[in-house]
Amino acid sequence: MASEETNREMLKELRDAVVKYDEQKAVYWANRVIDKGVDPVIAIKDGLAQAMSAIGELYKAKKYGLPGVIACGDAVNAVLNLLRPHIKDEARMKGKIVIGNVEGDNHELGKKLVKIALEASGWLVYDLGVDVKAEEFAKGVQRVDADILALSAWATSNMLQIRKIIDTVRARKPKVVCMVGGPHMTRELATLYGAEGFAENFAGVDAEASRILKQAQAK
Secondary structure, three states, X not given: OOOHHHHHHHHXXXXXXXXXXXXXXXXXXXXXXXXXXXXXXXXXXXXXXXXXXXXXXXXXXXXXXXXXXXXXXXXXXXXXXXXXXXXXXXXXXXXXXXXEEEOOOOOOHHHHHHHHHHHHOOOEEEEOOOOEXXXXXXXXXXXXXXXXXXXXXXXHHHHOHHHHHHHHHHHHOOOOEEEEEOOOOOHHXXXXXXXXXEOXXXXXXXHHHXXXXXXXXXX
């Protein structure tokens, strides 16, 4: 077992590699973390989550464009694939989220980045894919006993599906909380459609998911 100082140094190296979208180096440090017996949940929360927060700030400041963010996402995925098998207690993660694009929406990129950001921040994410019908969302939420339903809708015509999906899901699991996103979505529209949360892009999605789940648990 490595010392606390060594662990901190390894997690810093891991964070830096992900932020610099150096997948090879990120994988190297992820393997070191595993070999030294670092708790994989800590590695995700103190390593990847902080990296994604930094990437989000760089994106908001327009210092990183989508190609850079996607490259960072590839590094995150590579690290997660190494860390996940070593997580023995999923209850220590932040919660369970079912994510997908509403029926008629086949745009994958935005959802992919949101999923990566959530997983890197310590959430268990179940991706139903694109063009998902209301009943499929309901079954998915019920099957994994999800805490949050996250819906992506690219076009304004697809956004009209959101209310139907939320109503269908809550008929099966009334206490699930919902968040929505998409280029034409606003917080006001999210509320109108029955969702508690709204995320403009991947950069704020972890904070918003944490906020709405905490709010729901306090009721």
